[in-house]
Amino acid sequence: MQSGTFHTTYASDVSLRPYWPQRIRIIIVLALALIFPWFADRYWLNLANTIAIAAIGAIGLNILVGYTGQISIGHGGFLAVGAYTAGLMAVHLGAPMWITIPVASFFTAAVGAFFGLPSLRLKGLYLAIATLASQEIIIWVLTHGKLLGFGESLSLPRASNNLFGLPMEWLGNNDFAFYWVCLGALILTVIFVSNLFRTRAGRAFVAIRDQDIAAQVIGVDLFRYKLLAFATSSFFAGLAGALTAHYRGIISWERFTIDTSILFLAMIIIGGLGSVSGSIYGAAFMTLLPALLSNLARALSDVVPNINAYLPYMQQGAFGLAIILFLIFEPEGIVKMWRNVKDYFRLWPFSY
């Protein structure tokens, strides 16, 4: 009779997903992701792509906020840096997206590290205001785009949407083709970030979050790792931004305002701070909530007349309500709710 989980080899001790049910679950999720686009119409593909891009951005923010404990309300600005870097390269250099996306990600990482400099001296609310400033500075530069030689919005040439010389149109319509790009980017992000927290750097991030002075005492170079956290986080923001630019074909700074930064914070709070899967759940929740509400209202419009007139106000309220309800009933987010469900079944019938 086994009373718990025991690892008998080092390999199993350090493996990321040691149990078969976990592995099967991943295989099932992957299989579903692979068959989904063949059945979904463009509306659902559009939603899926939006979720995937948002999830990449949210994972990026979670590295900084959830794992390293450095608050940032400038994430929208970093998305904008990625989007505009990719956009400008595609417009002026005619670069294809398999070049612009990595370059934009690395450039955003550098910009993020630069704006992370105050984090050495500032903590908590002060850091929040410093990142808010970075958001405003980036948006100011973009709204005064003529200083940098581009207009208010940037329209990317269709030809830039190619992978290693292969035009995206070959894959099918825009939404279908980008599904594979977004999904691929999300999978790589998830693999990278899940493994990141098993490395020295990742452990250092967590140590800084839990107690920065103690971390310094045990030999974590605070400055270096805080900057590294900002850079890694911004890297994924840049990736999400660059994907947005190529997917939408046109970008304007209106998409990356402070509202976006707050939306991303809400995603990781609702999904679960310090959790990769939580970031994905949060991104999905925040993207699907308005869509579900409007579909629900339409379904109810026969039963409840005039519901469409109230719908806009319900949607506004629903976001606020969702955040408050989560903070009250499950501060650890959707990921904890999912874990509770799993525990219930795992421990049933003796739930102790």
Place this chain on the structure above:
Amino acid sequence: MHRRRRTFGWLVTLALFATLLAACGGGGGTGGTGGSTGGGTASTEPIRVGAIFDLTGATADVGTPYARGQIAFIDWKNEQGGINGRRLQLFSEDYAYQVPRAEELYTKFVTQDKVVVFSGWGTGDTEALRPKITEDKIPFISASYSATLANPAETPYNFLVAPTYSDQLIIAMKWAIEDWKAKGNSGLPKFGYLINDSPFGRSPLADGTAFATSQGIETPLEVPSPRGATDLTPQLTQLRDYGANYIFLQNVSSPAALAIRNAKSLGYNVQFVCLNWCANEILIKLAGADAEGVVGAVPFNHESEGGRIALDFAKAKNIDYGGADSTFVQGWTAMSILIAGVEKVVADGKEVTGENIKEALQTMGAIDTKGVTLPVQFSPTDHAGVKSLKMFRVENGKWVPITDFISAR
């Protein structure tokens, strides 16, 4: 323990399949209703029209009456018997002036509800939807009159139903130069812009400045008014220090009214000139007596036969649009121009598709709006349907025309 884990795995598998089935069921249901609408020539299928409105966002003050006008036109048209016996069915929703939300709703209406024409709203989202509109071949009107949308070589499915913002600004400047001379001033006036801090606000500035400098006027000062500002005194002080005699407001009504009131309390005596989106009754309501003498470029004249049809219908149906007569008529008329193209396609006995509607709009000749605008004329090389407008002034709490139709060129 091992066994238990396996059962758990099965449960997860089952749960996942259940969600998959649910998702497929949902998707299939909506797809089914969409698939049955081909739009044959002699069918009685309704004609599907898509629209997004701003009812709760940054421009909701004018977005709401505009939306009411568009919905009212569809209702009115259906009461008149629809188009050749076919009803118009409107799919519309609030998008709160958020670009991603606009993209989502547009995709939903076009791919699931199979709308054939679309009515948009803001400059940012109209710009963002540009590539999709072209790809989907959906004739698109919008309440954004950016000059970038007027060239069919680049945006073959965007139609402008009013003078472009650039033209509006140039017309307003022409009026201002005349007015300066008429008041017996010597030399040239100084111009300033007080604008919405968005693509909408900045849209006409480059063309306007080019016109002003070509007339020998100093480059106008550009001052953005921050979103949600409750006091615009600093911005107005900046304009006063610059010495602007005319301030062109490219903004919606509420911030424009705030600017006018702030200027009064600052003692800054300046001529405000509103472009389209603040030249309406909401401005008068909010600015009260301070609005007297404000001049506006009003592309849609509600004091006309077409305007009266719309306003009478609103009265008969008890439609509440906050007293913004001109904006209500604007929404109504914009929709009527789009539907005129659909009507032409049906009358010709062709299939109701985006491509045919675009062809019809380009080749059908002038569309009569019963005096609300000059007849609207699109062509295969020009999608700016209207080129001229009348300047109005607030006199005794009402917008009164003070000029005849002026054109920018």
